[in-house]
Amino acid sequence: MTRPFGFDVAPWSIGTTGVDASAIGHRESVFALSNGHVGWRGGLDEGHPSGIPGSYLGGVFEEHPMPYAEDGYGYPSVGQSVLNVPSGQVIRLLVDDEPFDVRNGTLTRHEQRLDLRGGTLHREVAWTSPAGPSVRIASTRLVSLEHRSVAAVRYAVESVDAPIAVTIQSEIVGTVPQPTSHPDPRVQEALDRALEPLGGFVLGSAATLVHRTRQSGLGMAVSMDHVVSSTAAAPPEASTEASDDLARTLVRVRLEPGERLELVKLVGHAWSGSLSVEALRDRAEGAVADALHDGWDALVAAQRARLDDFWACADVQVEGDARLQQAVRFALFHVFQASARLELRSVPGKGLTGAGYEGHTFWDFEAFVLPVLTSTAPQAAEQALRWRHATLHHARDRARTLGFAGAAFAWRTIDGRESSGYWPASTAALHINADIAAAVLHHVRATGDEAFERDVGLEMLVETARLWMSVGRWDAEGGFHIDGVTGPDEYSAIVDDNAFTNLMARRNLEGAAAAARRHPDVARAMGVDDEHIAAWALAARAMHVPFDAARRVHQSFAGSTEHARWDFEATGPDRYPLHDHFPYLDLYRKQVVKQADLVLALHFAHESFTLDEKVRAFRYQEELTVRDSSLSAAAQAVIAAEVGQLDLAADYLAEAATLDLDDLHDNTDEGLHIASLAGLWTALTAGFGGMRESDAGVRFAPRLPPQLTRLAFGIRLHGRTLRVEVGLDATIYELGEGPPLTIRHFDDEVVLQQGRTTMPVPPLPDAGVRPTQPLGRAPRSFDAALGRHA
């Protein structure tokens, strides 16, 4: 079966043949390489044709004024936008003066393949120039997981049938077009001219460009050097020049048929808000020199070793559909490389695969991505949490501005300062603070890292607990309420007692109280006394969760079930996503759900609902949820599986698996949806694995949908690896080296010893008829989405 975007199906790679001009931006995202510090979109080496070319450095952004039609107190005055930094990707080829361009001449072969185990992007080209001669080109690109500042390309060209003169122009391009990331044309104009060139330098065969952002004042250096080799009789000639905005190494050689020129290009990056031009240059050139010393083969080997280590625990095996298997590994690869070498930087919603959402980080990182990282790459997770911790001073300032105690973390940001321009859907979404706290709690539970809890986690827990105490109110009956906030669902806002927010705040308060009790000395030093702890525990217990007694169903927020239902029958398929065709005024006042909100609470606060309550709430929410957000399908899959709707869960799983690969939201060219990719892991582990974690430990309730015959995944727990292999009738738990581990398998407590333990899967209770979705908004079937690849 032909896929919409023509990717092949393979277990450990994803590849495509030919060049499709209409899909080029999409492929740049899919083939993007990153290590969380440096990100290169997967564009063609020669730079043209291109979709949205991009090279990013984690944390590099430009500031811009925030335009408001009507200003308000506390509105952020400074916005932040990720920048396309000077690019070291470009390697242009001329064959007898004819520039290699896939649009000219004859392209007899064009393959791109992302190697998910090797961490490399491969390209194989066979091209006949309009002037006659044919060449073979092979390039391999990587963004090093070992050398954090380094990207590298091995580029080889071979003459096929004629003697040719080959010229290669390998460049750092300083004047890169900035992505269109802001709706205000005047803001965009400022972003387009954000980079001020500070100099181009050549030293031997190395060249460096140094720039600075005009407003945010961030200096950056991009440096390159090359290793050139050839099988030709006459050695290649190479020369390097640099101006302020362009560095170019020129390599010339004459090749007879069968002879080959190979170029290894090493690109180093450095940036800082304080370093001098010279220091920046030294850092970037130093990174290149280090990598040069190791050599290409060592870079590739280190890349593979890092990924082997990751996959050893993280790999998820699914049997029943080969394309799903590929999609899962594709997702995990991108989640990993988005955060592998963070080191106190944020992970944007698109990772470093594109400039969508202005390169901002949102709540979904902590809520969707961090659980995956904590379970599979805990060091990366720790770095991300330490980044949030490093923004605490901004969060405290923001809380003061908002009139709250404690800390209020930024809803969207790059450096920790709030950069959102529509407060009802950002500042009001205070749940982000509890989401961060939950990530801290999960991380401590999963790693057992008491030092992290004491030195980093506790302060975040305490400051967010203080926030909730100042945000909430007590009623006359002793209930605790949180008024006037916005939950995850963006089709409602400024509501009272959002169930997700309240339940996450409860967990936040409980977790802060427990952590403060575990570290009384540190807590006391933060001004936390027993009374505070008692108050947090009391508020957590008293937290109100809205329930519609007449309809016997939980409400997303107080009164939500009373509102008019959206008229789905009158809403044609061309009117989705709804926010592009209807005003918030209309969306907010009606029952229509953009994305899992109460359903997310059913997962994250699973202990607060009975199974029957989950069944009823899920069915109710399904009738209202249109999935206009990429964050929804995976969350729905988790609860669909829990309530026994395995077929529906499989359909949602398939949607999450194909969202970026099939560009279901028609915006993957702006970057991959990292949280949605992470959600695929969650749909499998928490959905069909039935994995839930709590203070009491980890519980599994694994059940495969009819479409799968086997599911295996691994998590790290206190340094050990637990692999879970779910079959049709039994689940095998395989515990790595270390002491025994107590888990729950359905309702049984099981003490796992090192090695394998097999447990039977109980029969599936009757789950009732399949819940219905709004007209036209049911997910594609698993088979239709994935194509049933054996």
Add this chain to the structure above:
Amino acid sequence: MTRPFGFDVAPWSIGTTGVDASAIGHRESVFALSNGHVGWRGGLDEGHPSGIPGSYLGGVFEEHPMPYAEDGYGYPSVGQSVLNVPSGQVIRLLVDDEPFDVRNGTLTRHEQRLDLRGGTLHREVAWTSPAGPSVRIASTRLVSLEHRSVAAVRYAVESVDAPIAVTIQSEIVGTVPQPTSHPDPRVQEALDRALEPLGGFVLGSAATLVHRTRQSGLGMAVSMDHVVSSTAAAPPEASTEASDDLARTLVRVRLEPGERLELVKLVGHAWSGSLSVEALRDRAEGAVADALHDGWDALVAAQRARLDDFWACADVQVEGDARLQQAVRFALFHVFQASARLELRSVPGKGLTGAGYEGHTFWDFEAFVLPVLTSTAPQAAEQALRWRHATLHHARDRARTLGFAGAAFAWRTIDGRESSGYWPASTAALHINADIAAAVLHHVRATGDEAFERDVGLEMLVETARLWMSVGRWDAEGGFHIDGVTGPDEYSAIVDDNAFTNLMARRNLEGAAAAARRHPDVARAMGVDDEHIAAWALAARAMHVPFDAARRVHQSFAGSTEHARWDFEATGPDRYPLHDHFPYLDLYRKQVVKQADLVLALHFAHESFTLDEKVRAFRYQEELTVRDSSLSAAAQAVIAAEVGQLDLAADYLAEAATLDLDDLHDNTDEGLHIASLAGLWTALTAGFGGMRESDAGVRFAPRLPPQLTRLAFGIRLHGRTLRVEVGLDATIYELGEGPPLTIRHFDDEVVLQQGRTTMPVPPLPDAGVRPTQPLGRAPRSFDAALGRHA
């Protein structure tokens, strides 16, 4: 007692002496002249020193892009800002080459006086030039109520003690500075260069400048001509020149001591979106020629005649405080001149006295100003309603955009298109549509103008009724609800069942049903059938009004009484207005009221509450209401009076009376608060007069506060004049020519005959203790505010 702004106290005028540099912008607003079509701020003739100089033409604005940090569906893309048009105000004087400037030389006399009966602004100056000679200057300015496009100045200068050479430069200044009206500096920049000069022309002694706005494409011409006379031996020499941006008439004469030069300057205005330069020029010059033909004395006499006619009915007499008497007439004068010669234009929130609020018209015009006009100047009221009617096509478009049926009128606009940039406090405030409908209903009831109802009113009632039917929802018990809207109070937003909105919508639906029944043929032609009418009536009856059964008090909106109370004790006086110091996020989620909302409903929907319910609701709301809006005090005065809190009502009355004169909100320099001025009339008539209107007719329940000994006011009813004179023990009703009129006096039905009818005032029942306001937010006492002028 010295007033903060040094105005004297007089029954029919308001004057000041001296020049106070810090108060100059304030005085420009207080002394502004307008007829609803042309507006001149009360700046000094010579143009300097100035505060915020301004000349406006009703309906002339520039368009600008609306900047959004995050865009949303249905957000207006085009904004509108009132412009400072080319100014014909300037008359500069040179005495022996020394320019007259109040800051130089010696000012032995400087008086400005606004004559509220004459409709003229007088100025008397005695000045000794730094070079020695002394002059007396007298100017009188008017914006003609008779010649709609004309403003005029009589300017006289007299030598006191020496022979002098006098030069007068009388100008039209084309390059006028635009007011700072937009928070986005880039928008402001576009506004600053909005006027494109199209030519300056001289014909005989007349001169004309023509300009066009660059974006909105409105052409405008300002023309002037002069009549010069002198008692000097040698006749004055006069010459006129014009360039693109300046027209100047130069008059030179030599005056011996006691000799006098007099200049009558006539300024004509024309504007249009379609006329040619020539046609615009012809219109402006024609207006000047007409006025010239009438002559100065006729202009002044016509001005007085128009005002005599207005005051005959509209005058409100209060005894007990002379400054209150002055303030009431000042208020009525400005309300009248803001709308006297509208002719299908809107009345901005500041009238034509300043550029505040970008010159936009809001709901408060229909809710606060129109009731006064309908009762005292019904022709002006009709013009304003016909303007709204003329914007119905925009309102229908807007309703479609919002997903509603019928029409949704603009929350803020100049030409009828929505220009608001923060939808939760604008688009969501759908009550404006019911406010407009209420103004229609009142106008028809008060005038008995059936033709207006049939031709204009019915369509507005029908279209707004259709809006409410599509906005509301039915509950399972047959109640009708309006979710997710914003009421008058700007410290809450996007709430369910705002009581004010629901009650006004009820009135809208009832009124539409009744009007459709009265004009069945016209209604049918609009597609209204009996079923629609029945549905409107049913929804009106079923309208939900939220009530807190536990606290036995009405809620502003569903659940409002549950929210946390604002911490008034922790809010120092320097933190008001709250919206300048706290985010909406915090304000919206707590019980704190910026301005009368439920309390306004107690007045406007007076039949929907028992007296006891009013007492309880008022007391509850008083504890929360901070009056950060100029619209609040008068509304609170009305209900305070109704619930028997006469002393508190008097304090609120005094606040409304001094808001602009004493610049209580520190922004009167941007223009007068026309709706607040109108509220003063309402506070007296509906407050101490106890006047309420309904389908059943007019009711009075007059009761004077201890501070007043007499209150007399008049209203027009079906073309007749009813004057009401409230004394300490009795009320005298005096009905003008016409058939008998049935009113209610307290609980008695009284059939008034032409002439006087005296009714006793029943004793005041015990009203309980005085309600309390938030800490520090109690109104100043009547005596402290007004200074107890006998």
